[in-house]
Amino acid sequence: MLKGKHLIQPDDFTVEELEDIFTLADDIIKDPDKYLDVCKGKLLATLFYEPSTRTRFSFEAAMLRLGGGVFGFSEASSSSVSKGESIGDTIRTVSCYADIAVMRHPKEGAPKLASKYSDIPVINAGDGGHQHPTQTLTDLLTIRSYKKSFSNNVIGLCGDLKFGRTVHSLVKALSRYENIKFVFIAPPELEIPSYIIEELTNHEFYQTSNLEEAIPDLDILYMTRIQKERFFNEEEYLRLKGYYLLDNEKLMNAKKDMIILHPLPRVDEISTEVDNDPRAVYFNQAKYGMYVRMALILKLLGGDINVKN
Numbered sequence: 001m002l003k004g005k006h007l008i009q010p011d012d013f014t015v016e017e018l019e020d021i022f023t024l025a026d027d028i029i030k031d032p033d034k035y036l037d038v039c040k041g042k043l044l045a046t047l048f049y050e051p052s053t054r055t056r057f058s059f060e061a062a063m064l065r066l067g068g069g070v071f072g073f074s075e076a077s078s079s080s081v082s083k084g085e086s087i088g089d090t091i092r093t094v095s096c097y098a099d100i101a102v103m104r105h106p107k108e109g110a111p112k113l114a115s116k117y118s119d120i121p122v123i124n125a126g127d128g129g130h131q132h133p134t135q136t137l138t139d140l141l142t143i144r145s146y147k148k149s150f151s152n153n154v155i156g157l158c159g160d161l162k163f164g165r166t167v168h169s170l171v172k173a174l175s176r177y178e179n180i181k182f183v184f185i186a187p188p189e190l191e192i193p194s195y196i197i198e199e200l201t202n203h204e205f206y207q208t209s210n211l212e213e214a215i216p217d218l219d220i221l222y223m224t225r226i227q228k229e230r231f232f233n234e235e236e237y238l239r240l241k242g243y244y245l246l247d248n249e250k251l252m253n254a255k256k257d258m259i260i261l262h263p264l265p266r267v268d269e270i271s272t273e274v275d276n277d278p279r280a281v282y283f284n285q286a287k288y289g290m291y292v293r294m295a296l297i298l299k300l301l302g303g304d305i306n307v308k309n
């Protein structure tokens with residue numbers, strides 16, 4: 001039962017619970033009208049202490065499409081946080097008004113801390129350079145619908161693997177499935193943290209900085225932007241910014257059925273010419289993000305349908 005649970009990191013849910021969410025998301029995609037009213041009278045609070053486009057909008061669209069309502073802030077300066085209010089006091093107050101809360105915060109662990117003070121489910125929508133479990137739900141639903149299975153794939157993760165929280169969460173989630181090979185493609189300065197790799201005891205993986213060499217083997221290519229806001233030093237960011245560029249020429253050596261994912265926003269790591277390639281599925285991925293969040297909200301509020309009772 002997922003009712004009332006928090007989602008702070010991907011393994012808060014079992015593989016079976018995740019499958020339940022994906023099955024529900026499939027049904028919502030098939031027959032969205034059936035779900036138009038199921039969250040009538042329920043409220044989602046969006047507490048965004050950091051910028052967002054897709055995550056916040058897809059959560060809001062998800063709740064509105066389920067017939068519920070939404071309130072929140074998209075920058076901390078417009079709430080009492082700017083007066084020095086603690087996360088614990090903020091979420092206690094929000095618990096009085098909302099049925100479920102989504103939080104994005106620049107500090108690692110902030111949503112987890114909030115969950116300790118909360119009477120309602122708290123969903124981590126990204127905490128610093130740490131985890132981003134609902135992007136992982138999005139990524140998994142996308143992979144599942146194009147590749148049918150998580151197992152038996154070679155996945156290349158390319159870009160800022162040090163600060164990229166979507167990568168950390170996705171690797172953690174995929175490591176629970178069998179026979180996946182990971183290829184970590186990053187400049188030496190932005191390599192995947194060792195605490196992530198140490199968990200890959202049952203999986204084959206290698207690290208490289210060379211995208212061209214890695215690309216022919218891949219079934220899935222997960223591109224990421226260099227995370228400007230996590231750098232201590234602007235010069236270092238500017239030096240690494242253009243490190244990767246996925247373009248049509250590089251894709252000539254990729255498998256015909258490889259899929260290209262990106263959590264977005266894109267900066268300059270994928271040329272816009274790639275958008276027309278049928279292997280580029282990143283905008284569909286953004287759409288799956290809304291459906292999977294609809295399923296997540298429904299499950300955490302206590303049912304597949306008729307949660308209003």
Ligand code: NCD
Nearest residue numbers: 054055126166225263264265
């Ligand atoms: C990601 C994030 O916020 O970590 N964006 C998103 O939620 N889709 C990726 C990023 O900002 O690069």
